[in-house]
Amino acid sequence: MAQAQALASNPTSNITPEKMREGIALEINGRPFRHTGDPDMPLLWYLRDVLRLTGTKYTSDHGLGGADLVLVNNKPVSASSVPMHELADKKVTTVEGLAAADGKLHPLQQAFVDEDAIGCGYCTPGWLIASLDLLNRHPQPNDDQIDQLPNLCRCGCQTRVRRAIKRAAAAMAGGHA
């Protein structure tokens, strides 16, 4: 009888439940990460100093210039302005996450290569992210829509970026995406 009672009791009660996991869980370029450091740390420094994903650049203290742009849940966000605690369960895409797993470039990346839309290259990742967001919103953007890109470039690659965006738009419309 006593034996039967023991069998009837819930065996799982002997297992210590797992503690709530600490930190901030988020997805970056399709992979899960958990940040256990300062929740106020801006995403930029998490990407660069912790994960060594250095494609996202620092150019200014408040994200002006656009070299620190990433996509958060498919919306462009300045990585130097968004703290990690706002990113729980969010999906982040950086420039390192644009190409396919097999290394095939995204049509937009390919268009930047084909148009040689590169000056020194430092601000290029930010242009790619902003342009990708533009194409997400306007698959065939006109010049006025391209004009709204927030990025700055001292090398003066803007005219080539414009060509690259149009080239990518054409390629993606043609089903090459």
Place this chain on the structure above:
Amino acid sequence: MSRRPDTLARPERRRFLQVLAGTAGALIVGVRFAQAGEPPLPAAMLGNALFDLGAYVRIDADGNVLIGARDPDTGTGVATSLPRIVADELDADWSRVSVVPLGLGVENGNGEPRWIYGHQLGGTGNSIPAAWADLRQAGALARWLLMQAAARRLGVPADRLRTQGGAVISPDGRRFDYGSLADAASKVAPPTAPVAVKTPDRYTLIGQPAGDVDARAIVTGQTQFAVDHYFGDALVAVLVHCPWTDGTLASKDFSEAEAIKGVKVVELKPEPGLLPGETPLAPSVAVLAEDTWSALQARSKLKLEWKPGPSGSESSAALEQQATELVNTKPPSPKDPNAKDVAPTTRVRNDGDVDGMAKKAARRVDATYVQPWLAHATAEPMNCLARVDKDRAVLVAPTQAPQRAWSVVQRLTGFKPDQIEIRVPRVGGGYGRRLDHDYVAEAVMLAKLADRPVRLLWTREEDLSHDYYRSASVHKLSATLDRKRQIVTWDQRMASASALAQRGAQEQKLWTSEVDVNQLPAGLVPNYRSDWYALQSTLPRGPHRGMPHVSNAFAVESFVDEIANALKEDPFDTRLRLLGDARQVPLQGGGSFDTARLINVLKLVADRIEWKNWLRTVNGLGIACWHMDGAYVAHAVETSLQGQKLNIERVVCAVDVGRVINPLGLEGQVAGATLDALSAALNLAVTFKDGQPQQRSYKEYPLASMAQLPDAVDVIIVPGDRDPAGASFLAMPTAAPALANAVFRVSAVRVRRLPLMKELLRLL
């Protein structure tokens, strides 16, 4: 920036290539510039030839070719164009070429540095001309060795063989891949004299378009700039500089900052043993931390009070007033000495008799142009990764001049030349800022203080507020014309604070960074005078892209338009009359400029922009031309005005640089420099109040947005066969005056003060 006297960059006079040929089945032409008479290095001493000895050309047994790129690429494309010069001489298959950026090539020559790669300087417009002079030998030599190896294998004389696409071709048409010959070629005795380089009809890559070799890595975020490098044990350092270069720290409280875990705060002062441009720009307080976020937080918690030095009383407004007074004085006359008159600091040029002929002239035109202080605002802020051990220093530095960076490290460490390693990855913009190495000094000083490697990062605020600025300038131009509308006299007075004044240059040389003795219209107007007045200022100055042509071309090419307007003449015709017949005009200091080449680029842009509609179009058309360093450029701009909104509708630029190495790269440089120049001319100015720059963010120093800039720049490249001239800033000088001239046509407002938008809105 323009070329300036620079002992470090000057190539050694007698030098030749040494072949450091091979190991392990690979042909390595580890080119090395040595003093004549110096014995060649034995192959056994090669070590890691790839990185230590400048593998300009390495051909592996599998046929893959590696070519080193010696000049820092700041976005000028030299990491692509220089290796293509070598690859063309080699007759390599470009699809099998990889490019590796070379660090500083330095050896110990009895305690003195020996620069074994020759020229290692980026963004000064000299990379391609220098490479043309010496780097072609590297490819030619490797090709010669491969042909010798093939000749031996086939038993035919080498002169019956030819090369194509990475292979030696036998007389009967068989192909021998370079890879299969590499091992044998590495054992061929090198030639005793330089081998012949190709004749232009045999170029396969030179003149053909090529995309940036780093493009794929850049668009995938894989390219590592200096700021992206880490040493595992390095501390992050961020600074707060004193607002004044000559100020001091009056009071400090580091306690809140040091309460953050792992943070240490130290003071850093300019180092008396370092030269200007090497020593920190200003005293600073540095936060050292384990990561950037901790460092930035600690930085914001520093409580600092700074006391200004003498520069604390300076303002750009007062300096402009002084400059205006200077250009409006008359040189003292020997007959009638007037106490108020001030002699120019330097009479740069004085052809004919300006004063005498001006008295007889039929009419006179005067105008004064005012241009602001400018910052560099490189995309990648100043930074440097430095490790200083007991007997070795390793740096990853974003520099345009690794040899100068080496000097800084050497002075701070006392190390022997080869104990200092400087790695130079791709650089996030230079524009002259990284010809100076104050930030390198700071990183080395901090690494020594901390006894740990240090990753120094300047914030954007530090970057904009602590710069070697381009000086403001005031240009007073006067011309007189005869009854036949010919320009008889040209009197130009410029006042600026010389970029060389703080660099120990002699007073009689200070003008050289500010005005070009041969700039237009020198040599074209019989009575031509150029006076330069030194503006005294303690504000830090330094090289700036396109200097001194950018400011002077704006004044001169605006003024030519004003003369045309006074004559009621088409400004294109005025320029053609000024340039006159096709001829060589001698330059002071040697050489000549070719009016035919300048007329050609002018006509090309006029045709393309349909200049014949100049008077008819409701939009405004403007044009400008310039020559410098053997290269020729012209811009034509079309603008429209809708209320207060200025639109740049079309921009055409024609350039003649002689032989073009990479037309796609050149087009990028020309379009890029055009946009850079337009951005500065439209929007940018640094103003100083109480000795401090008032612009500390991109909001206050607003590089032009995409919407402000033209949608396209139509670039026309004149083919040529003369030795190539540099092009990294060729398109800078004429963009702004062509814009201002177009704005005048569309608005009737003559903008004589930059930035243009502010002045236009004031005058409209």
